[in-house]
Amino acid sequence: MAVICAAPLMAEGVATALDGVADTRLLPTDLEDLSALLRTLAPDAIVVDRECRAAHVHADQHGVPLFVVPVEAEGGDVPSPERLRALVVGSLLAVQVRA
Amino acid sequence: MPTHVLVADPVGLFRMGVRAALERAGGFVVSEAGDETELFEEIDRERPDLVLLDLHLPPFGAVAAIGRLEAGQGPRVIAWALEPDGDQVLAALSAGAIGFLTKDMKAESVVRGLHTALEGQSPIRRSLLTGVIGAFQNLERRDRYGERAIKLSSRELEVLGLIALGTRNRDIAVQLDISEFTVKRHVQNILHKLNVPSRDVAAHIYRSVFGAEGTPQFAVTV
Numbered sequence A: 001m002a003v004i005c006a007a008p009l010m011a012e013g014v015a016t017a018l019d020g021v022a023d024t025r026l027l028p029t030d031l032e033d034l035s036a037l038l039r040t041l042a043p044d045a046i047v048v049d050r051e052c053r054a055a056h057v058h059a060d061q062h063g064v065p066l067f068v069v070p071v072e073a074e075g076g077d078v079p080s081p082e083r084l085r086a087l088v089v090g091s092l093l094a095v096q097v098r099a
Numbered sequence B: 001m002p003t004h005v006l007v008a009d010p011v012g013l014f015r016m017g018v019r020a021a022l023e024r025a026g027g028f029v030v031s032e033a034g035d036e037t038e039l040f041e042e043i044d045r046e047r048p049d050l051v052l053l054d055l056h057l058p059p060f061g062a063v064a065a066i067g068r069l070e071a072g073q074g075p076r077v078i079a080w081a082l083e084p085d086g087d088q089v090l091a092a093l094s095a096g097a098i099g100f101l102t103k104d105m106k107a108e109s110v111v112r113g114l115h116t117a118l119e120g121q122s123p124i125r126r127s128l129l130t131g132v133i134g135a136f137q138n139l140e141r142r143d144r145y146g147e148r149a150i151k152l153s154s155r156e157l158e159v160l161g162l163i164a165l166g167t168r169n170r171d172i173a174v175q176l177d178i179s180e181f182t183v184k185r186h187v188q189n190i191l192h193k194l195n196v197p198s199r200d201v202a203a204h205i206y207r208s209v210f211g212a213e214g215t216p217q218f219a220v221t222v
Helices: A008-017 A034-041 A053-062 A081-098 B012-025 B036-046 B062-071 B086-095 B107-118 B126-149 B154-164 B169-176 B180-194 B199-210
Strands: A002-005 A025-028 A046-048 A066-068 B003-008 B028-033 B050-054 B076-081 B099-102
Touching: A002 A008, A002 A034, A002 A053, A008 A025, A008 A081, A008 B012, A008 B107, A025 A034, A034 A053, A046 A053, A053 A066, A066 A081, A081 B012, B003 B012, B003 B036, B003 B107, B012 B028, B012 B107, B028 B036, B036 B050, B036 B062, B050 B062, B050 B107, B062 B076, B062 B086, B076 B086, B076 B107, B086 B099, B086 B126, B099 B107, B099 B126, B126 B180, B126 B199, B154 B169, B154 B180, B154 B199, B169 B180, B180 B199
Parallel strands: A002 A025, A002 A046, A046 A066, B003 B028, B003 B050, B050 B076, B076 B099
Antiparallel strands: none
C-alpha cells in the first residue's frame, strides 16, 4: 500500500493505523516521478492527505482504491484510525473477491 | 523525567502519527484530545508540560482555547496548522502561544521544536516569520491609520468612503446631495486631518482601516 502524504506525521499516523493490515510505503507528495514509482510499486491501495494528481490517475487506471485523509478536518469528515483500517481491509477484500 | 505532551487535534490519524513520532524519539509521554472539552479534561487530569494545539481545534479554534488556558495558568502551548497565514500565527501568539509550527514538518523538526520550548525559547517555523512580520506591520499600520481616521466627521468619512471606491467629486456631490464646492472643502479637510498629500493616499488609508469593501469596523465620533 502506498501512503502519499505532504505531512510526514500524517503518513506516520496512517502507517500506525494500518499496522498488521498492510505493508505501507510512505512517499512524499513532491517526489519527482511519482507516477513511475507507483507503477513500479503497484500498490493494492493508495492513501493521500491532499489532492495528488499522480495518485488519482494511477488509481483510476489500475482500479486501485484511493483514500483521502486530510490533515485538517476543516468542517469535513476525516476517518478515524479504526475507520480507515476497516475501509482499507474492506476494499482489499473486495479487490481479492473481484480477482 | 519524561516531558508530558498533550496533542490536541480533531484528526485522530494525525494525533496517532504525532504520538508514534514522539514516543519513538524518546523522553516524551503523550496524551491526546480531539476537541476543547477533552483538552481541558486532559489538562486537569494529566497536567502536561506542553500542548501541541491545532489552530482549528473544535469548536472555537486555538485562539479561544489559549485564552482560557492563560486565564487558568495552564501549560505552555505551541500552536500549529498546515498552512497558516501571518494573521493566524500572530493571533495565536498574541493570545499566549509560545510558539507556532506547521503540520507538514518532519518528526525530527517537531521534536527539536519541543526541546526548544522546554529550554524556555519560542519555536517558530522559519517559513512563517515573513508572514508574521507582515501581519504585525499591517496591524500597526491599521492602528496608526485608525487613530487618524477617527478625527474625521461622519460626513467626511462618507466622502472618503466614496473616494476610496473611486468616485469623482461631481458624483459624490450628486450621491450626497451637496454641492461640488462642498465636496472639495470636505476633501481638503480630510487631507489636512489625515496629514496626507493626496486623495489617493487618503483612500489607501480608508481601505487599510475599513477594508476593501469600505465598511467602517468601529464607531466613529462625529
